[in-house]
Amino acid sequence: MKSKKICDIQAFPGSNIIGSTSISCGSSPEKKISWVRSQLIGEDVNLQTPFGSRRLTYADHTASGRSMLCVENYILQQVLPFYGNTHTSDSFVGQKTTRMVEEATEYVKTCLRAGPSDALIFCGSGATAAMKRLQEAMGIAVAGDLRERIVLAEEERWVVFVGPWEHHSNLLSWRQTTAEVVEIGVDRRSGMPDMEALEAQLGCMKRTNRRMLGSFSACSNVTGVICDTRGLARLLHQYGAFACFDFATSGPYVEIDMASEDSSERYDAVFLSPHKFVGGPSSPGILVMNKALYGLTHCPPSTCGGGVVEYVNDFNPNDTIYNDDIEEREDAGTPPIIQKIRAALAFRVKELVGYDLINLLESFYIESAMERLLPNPAIHILGNLEPKRLAILSFLIFPSHVNTTTAANSKGKPFSGRFVAKLLNDLFGIQARGGCSCAGPYGHHLLAVDESFSHGIRSHIQKGYMGMKPGWTRVSFAYYMTKFEFEFILSAIEFIAAYGHRFLSVYAFDWATGDWSYDMKLPMMDCSVGMIKKIAEEKEFLGRGKETKIFARYLKSARKIAISLPEKPLLPRRVPKNVDRNLIYFRI
Known part of the structure; x- marks a missing residue:
């Protein structure tokens, strides 16, 4: 039996979620994606970092999606004014709300067949x-x-x-x-x-x-x-x-x-x-x-x-x-009345865009990302590279300047996944995720952590050193992301692969929590302090303009800062006395 096209179903009130905009399942791919982008909430916000203001670039879609104006406006205009308890059937609001919830439920069931x-x-x-x-x-x-x-x-x-x-x-x-x-x-x-x-x-x-x-x-x-x-x-x-x-x-x-x-x-x-x-x-x-x-x-x-x-x-x-x-x-x-209706509206957006278009764009982004990053010896992409993937990328970065060779790892130790995520945030405004992505057992396999090493990490966590947990950095490329955002994220990853080691000198590490934080008090060259202050105070980074120009500025300023920092930290990082250095998975 062939699956019925959901776009043909008009029973759910959310069919008019798009309002007066002439978007339908039959619209061109360009028009659909343009419409989705136009509805995203938070596309034009800036965040303050140690290096100045940065436009927020979201790359953590695997954790949570982005809100949309059309969904929130629909709820504000069509649902909340008539909101009532579904346990009430004798009032207008009770009847209307119950009907909307029932229709939303049936719509989701239809989407899932x-x-x-x-x-x-x-x-x-x-x-x-x-x-x-x-x-x-x-x-x-x-x-x-x-x-x-x-x-x-x-x-x-x-x-x-x-x-x-x-x-x-x-x-x-x-x-x-x-x-x-x-x-x-x-x-x-x-x-x-x-x-x-x-x-x-x-x-x-x-x-x-x-x-x-x-x-x-x-x-x-x-x-x-x-x-x-x-x-x-x-x-x-x-x-x-x-x-x-x-x-x-x-x-x-x-x-x-x-x-x-x-x-x-x-x-x-x-x-x-x-x-x-x-x-x-x-x-x-x-x-x-x-x-x-x-x-x-x-x-x-x-x-x-x-x-x-x-x-x-x-x-x-x-x-x-x-x-x-x-x-x-x-x-x-x-x-959860409003929540049920919001879920159905999210399904409606997915159906409007269409599975074929989503698959096409997701495949393009992940294939392009792997083609570009795989040749970089400092970047290691996790998982089998052959099977079909969604546009999710988890990776390790090994400092490109390190040439030490050990029996366990010819590249030495990678950066902490959370350190990389922090640099992506602070230098570029890119929202990524560092850690184990709530997949510890699979992480053991991906990082080749054996039982002995694992138990050693466990004992340190019991002592209060959560920072000892190994992990990686994860980004995801949503199908509605612009090509400029996509290229920018890849450039930022490549930048950290080339210059990330220099920033170890200006970031403090909390062994108890695993947090990395920018710390001007750490010893470094005076010229570095002045350079960072100067760049952070430059007004041009507060302005908005074309994506390419904004992203190019961020990359340029990051290079200026990196070059001003020492190749290696002036002083070794202090390791707590009861931490076994042999169990530190990442570079500190």
Whole structure:
């Protein structure tokens, strides 16, 4: 069955989100992207850094999307004036608000091709809450202090398979249930989840007649590598297991089809974070689940409260009648009304732009970025370079002037990922992310951290040295980014690869938190102090103009500062006495 074009559906009031602007699914690619850019909130803001004012350039789309004027205006003009509680059906505002929420819910279900056998539940603020809600709905979520005391026969425990790329939320939350969690490693040849290992585990567990479920990331939030979700679903179903996927990272950019033309490849649950969509900040998490996973049919819902009961009295708790509809019985209390509508509006924007155009632009940006950066010996891009990726780039920078050779690493130690992110912010106004991207186990694999080294890091963290954690820097190139912004970000990365080591002399490192901060009090040459003050006070950086001119100024000023700084810090950085220097992963 061919997926119906969402643009043909006019039931959802958000169809007129674009107002009087003549944008439609049939508009030219240029017109669509121009419209999205025109609606972004925060495109013309400046931020103050130690080196003066910088225009904000956002490159952390993998963490959260950008708000849009059209979405906020729609809510301001069409929703808030008529806002009422959905538990009220006798007033105009109650009826209108209820209708808008119902239409928004149905619109999202249609976008995801969820069918009658699926339930959609809005929950919390992202995919983490969606995963937790599924575990509660399955009846396997237990408070930590009780979990160890619950005695279940082995055949009563679910078996949950998770992949090697998982965000902490799709690993830790399952570990805290009554299920047995089986982690599937990386196929060393492809960098993908090891399908042979998964099949072997499925075959072994099937013989025990235990209920099984696979919960895999559809895309790594670190490398952007896209998983073969259909192949995984087919394999899981072949052995009688449910197939669940975390679309938090890829959801804003790819088509998600719960049903699939081949029923053996359908999804049994998907987890989404609409706040990562353009237009989606402040929207709730989304869980779409096969109703067959619901384990509370003969029990009270996971959360009891207003709106989930048909009848309750003060004579006998057993007289309570709960709503039979899963979506209603799992939506206790006043729901996130505005948030639900905002999520649907974000989906509407995605549908207006179209999957083909999004895929085309995302592919262009990530392929261009890798083609340009890979030849640079100072830049190491993480992850397998062959599979299809979203426009997400996680990388390490090795100081280009370092020629030391060790058995472990011929390039010496890389910069701290957070140090690079800080330089991108302070020198260029680029918003990136440093650290492990909430993917610690996968980070061990990517950074070749063995168990001994890992335990050493753990012991230092227990002592209060969070700064010892290894990590990387991540940027993402949204499909609506301008080519000037894209080129600017790559130039900034290349600049840090060439000159980043010089800035170690003017940045302090907090061993307790891992924070890097500009510190004029650190010893350096007097000419450097004067140069930095002069550049920071130059008025031209406060003005606005063409992107190319602004970005060129930032790069020029960064070079001036770098050249004025010493090649190496005048004094070695102080290391706390009880920190093992052999466990410092990055250059300080």
